[in-house]
Amino acid sequence: MSIIELSDQEIQRRETLSKIREMGIDPYPAALYPVDNFSADIKADFEEGKTVCIAGRIMSKRIMGKASFAELQDSKGRIQVYFNRDELCPGEDKTLYNEVFKKMLDLGDFIGVKGKLFKTQVGEPSIDVQEFSILSKSLKPLPLPKTDAEGKVHDAFTDPELRYRQRYADLVVNPHVKDVFVKRTKLFNAMRSFFNEAGYMEVETPILQPIPGGAAARPFITQHNALDIPLYMRIANELYLKRLIVGGFDGVYEFSKNFRNEGMDRTHNPEFTAMEIYVAYKDYNWMMDFTERLLEHCAIAVNGTTKATFGEHEIDFKAPYKRVTMRDAILEFTGFDISGKSEKEIYDAAKAMGIDVDETMGKGKLIDEIFGEKCEGNYIQPTFIIDYPKEMSPLCKTHRDNPELTERFELMVCGKEIANAYSELNDPIDQRERFEDQLKLSERGDDEAMFIDQDFLRALEYGMPPTSGLGIGMDRLIMFLTNNQSIQEVLFFPQMKPEKFGEKKGPELSEQEKEVFTILEKSGTMNLNDLKEKSGLSNKQWDKTIKGLRAHDVVNVEKTENELIISVK
């Protein structure tokens, strides 16, 4: 990597760092710091005169001669700290206050303070500092927003690119961003405890798989050297969890990082988190009850209420949710009844609705297109859409009352799918046929390779109890619960194109600048126009070069009466 150009402030901080060392202070001490309190707890449970010891980053400094205020930010928030010169330095030597505190501490530095609690004249809970230690020096200034008296934030660090690339800085300066991730973890914990209390078991299944299954999506491929085989990164964990049901577990669940090699936008990241749960001896009706109770529980755990705001919508996760069959949904929004219709009739109906469909689409796909186009967006409040066409659901049991349908539901919120569940198909012969149909279907139209997972079929042949399974897109769900329109906002480190480092030009002269300088050096002083001619550069290049040379302060340009004279400095 070439020379990194440091900004003025970064250089200053490095100089301060050396000064701190010269004073015999270690800017990165090894010893633990005996923290015994947190900012938020101190404020919530304020006790005048109590001695506390806390640590964090300095986020603001207000120096007023012999006394100063600063704000310390720890993991729970901020608290004001008060530094008084004569309390901090009771003797003659005022270095600790005048030099170390006032000059060596920058915003962003970690310090630890010990002191007594008090309230200022304006009533702000504060710590009167008796001792402080530098815990870690910060060499790069934080992008610090300021909040004014009316609570308005100025200079907010808002550029999404910078925020995502430097999430660490985003988290330090944007407390609302940190909140999103605190809520994300609360959601996972709430779900986990709900399942555990129901008696189900959290498990782990392979992420590197010889056959990517359980969904139709383009996988990432990698190579295992020792086995010399390709391995695929998981696109779903469904088939593995069902194997465990075959193995005799009553209920298993997994939070699974899935990887799909497809487009990226504000609702798709190449890696995302799904939760899948499979419960033996249940069907999709039971699963609907379970899902609505689960989501109500999670919404309360995350936000303290079943209500959530998403954009312009106010949604309520309070159970129970409306249940609408796909047939009724389409009937309601298009007036068309799909029941008993042939592929041709549905195709024509879709065309008539102005939906972009083609011959490669089977009946199921056509119905899905109609639903996606005309119905989906209308379901704002949590709604179960039930009984999907068979063709779209190769892992789902045929409906007990209608052989064209499956026992499947999706949960829609704000027009988007956040959960998908089945009465799982456990007839091994049917399952094999469905896989084969799927294979044919994929050969008919698209480029996605399909595999038949023979081992999964073997497992089913041993027998799987009737089972219901549910998958929830965790990222989507947390978007709804935190009112974020983009998945990048709910992932700590969303995928981005790699950043380029170290490509900045150093302080040296460029090739062109060197050439021109060499020509000039021979005579020492020249007419500017002569030099331009000799250089043979275009106007643009000439301009850039001469400006560069002046910026490097190696040449002088003087104006006489009628010409410009350039000379070596």
Place this chain on the structure above:
RNA sequence: GAUUCCGUAGCUCAGCUGGUAGAGCAAUACACUUUUAAUGUAUGGGCCCUGGGUUCGAAUCCCAGCGGGAUCACCA
């Protein structure tokens, strides 16, 4: 993939019909003992995303590229 907008100081953003780059905050120095967007005075700080073109002259106009946002399309 298509359309569109954006890229200027550490941060947030101005910069007109082309004429040597601006503000606030942050930084530096000084003053100031309960402030809170502390205040006052002074100072420093820029490959104006990159490359090419037009022009006497480009942050500004044109072309290409890179990066990002938004919308749409694709996506069981």
